[in-house]
Amino acid sequence: MNLDEFLYKLHYETDQITPPDWQVNWEDAPLPYKLYEGLPVIHLDSGLPVSFSQKNKPTLTDLSHFLSYSYRITQVSQTFPSMETSESWTTYRRFVPSGGALYPNELYLYVRLEDFPTGIYHYDAAHHRLVCLREGNFDSYLERSLGERCDITSCFAAVFVSTFFWKNFFKYNNFSYRLQSLDAGFLIGQMLEVGKRNGFETCVYYHFLDSAINHLLGLNESEESVYAIMPLAKDQNMKWFDTIADQSLTTEQLSSELKSLHHKHYVRSKEIRPYHMLLNLNSACKLRSFSSINVYNEDVQKDVDGPVLTLPLVEPLTYPFNTACEKRYSPGLDFALKPLTTEPLAYLLNETAATSFYRNDLDQNKKSLTSRISIRFATNSVVGLQNGMYEMDSSCFQLKQIKLGDFRTALQDGLLSDFVNMPQIPLSFNISGSKDHYRKMFGYRGHRIQHMEVGILSHKLLLAASALHMNGHPILGFDVPYYDELFNLQQMGRTSLLQIPIGYYRPHPRLQGHLHS
Incomplete structure (x- = not known):
């Protein structure tokens, strides 16, 4: 089916987008978190503070607490057998909701703190640590990926929210497309709240050069893609929406500046079934240059009648x-x-x-x-x-x-x-x-x-x-x-x-x- 038909059925006829013989293979389920192999790690502070310090200069501890409240695995829960099922069920939960507690999103960070190696990191939620993917200064690359609308040099970090398609496709099939975006929104909502309590200045960018960002993080676009970017700063007077400087810059031009990464990670599933519609939609969503970016200018229509x-x-x-x-x-x-x-x-x-x-x-x-x-x-x-x-x-x-x-x-x-x-x-x-x-x-x-x-x-x-x-x-x-x-x-x-x-x-x-x- 074409993309328009798929989105219509995804919303109004959900039974039409999942094969009638679809069987969930729980024995071959993926991990609800991503584990990189053989890369240097930085362990974070294990505490979960009751209050936040709101320092003028954020530290690694402040970033650690931000990540703890945002997406760390915080609870293990075992449900007893009930009338509906004869088996117990164990889940590893976080502070944000997720469909089926599968958490299809991952967090990556560009960290530029004092006395800390500047670079690109993955947040390992299972072990509460940062995994170094690419060390170095990428201010200019990230700014251009955002259309030069954000002064990254005034930020101490930027958070990338990605979707790992298989992590809930294995259960929900094509319906996972709605869940993945919604789960990303829950996570962003939590980060906005935690950032406010930390005294961070935040902004959510939905428009960026997708493949250039995925290339920076070393993501395989056939399994994972970034959905949103949230820079973190302390400067209350920072400008977040400068005019796009170079509308002709393309993903291919920018990506050619960095070598590709090929880091290994563990999924656990032995068989990953194809999810063609998710990949087709993700490809159709991609922003390849800033020549056609728009600003929202419509309102949801409201009723006028009623007491x-x-x-x-x-x-x-x-x-x-x-x-x-x-x-x-x-x-x-x-x-x-x-x-x-x-x-x-x-x-x-x-x-x-x-x-x-x-x-x-x-x-x-x-x-x-x-x-x-x-x-x-x-x-x-x-x-x-x-x-x-x-x-x-x-x-x-x-x-x-x-x-x-x-x-x-x-x-x-x-x-x-x-x-x-x-x-x-x-x-x-x-x-x-x-x-x-x-x-x-x-x-x-x-x-x-x-x-x-x-x-x-x-x-x-x-x-x-x-x-x-x-x-x-x-x-x-x-x-x-x-x-x-x-x-x-x-x-x-x-x-x-x-x-x-x-x-x-x-x-x-x-x-x-x-x-x-």
Whole structure:
């Protein structure tokens, strides 16, 4: 099938993109982390601080804590046998959510700290260490890969978020394409939050010369590719969006300046089945020069009808960040209905709206994320708010009433399998965006950008829920046309991108241990 047909079926007819005879070979599953072989390593500080220092000059310890909170393996969890399965299940978890706890993304860094070898490193999440891939100064190469829009010399590091295709394709087949972008967004959202608490200045770049960056990191593009780049700095007056200096520079011209890397790494899988559609889409997404780069200039269409309700005014939520990270997980069938007031709802929406003003190269700070991604939710047993469906208006912190009623059965009916008990959930959030998936401005690259932005916005919602002693469960396994009609999205050119039920929960029967000091 062609790419347009694939993306349509990926979203609306997911059963049509996976072969009917697809069998998951768990005995040959890949590792959920990448392990390089035979390269020099630098071990990082093993601690996980309760608070951050916010020094004027970041150190390796500060970078270590940033990586710990962002993507380190922090927990081992063993689930006991249940009515659904007769086997126990062990997973290695991190502070960010991931579909099936498979973590298809990897982190690489360009580090330029004082008294530290400048160069390109891979973050080994399993051992919490940096693996040196390429030593040397690559300021000019990286700046030109970003279109010379960012002064890398003013940064102390740059983080590259990649996707390793096989790590969740082995289970989800072609549906992994949506999960990979969404997981990358969750990870970026966590890094933005950790960076803010460290006093780092951050910016997310979605546009760069893909193959030049992959070449710098030594990635094999048939198995892995970078999706986003986040430079880290301390200079509050730094310029992030200079005009592109050389629009004619191509990936081939830049890549020819560096020799290729051929480092060995261990995957564990003995058979890696082909994923042609993922590679075709990744190729179609590539930016080969900056001659056609666009700035986002459209808004998600909003409804104008319906009563408006004002939420209680709340201050920014303060909470122990480490505790919220450690307690965050997806409850599944463990949700337990308890009465909820409008104050926690106000905190949830206030925190989510606040994170929408993140620095990025899509709109260059001209618009908020909620101008592109919208939040609607259905309520059940929220004291002071009628059961119904509402939309958040972040510009004035108000709710717009869409329709009243009890939608619990309808929400349950829309799930592709009963892995969440909707009747026990007070809030079910629907994250939606343009049905075009940013295609007019960014081509096929727009689909993965849109899903990364959904992940960024949703992760803040999940963190706030954990801080309020609740939790959320991100869901992609639902009937999209059914939910679009249920949430009145079709007439506005919007579509459901993610569903997140949030509520209180009972402890799950499992053994869990921390893997950090």
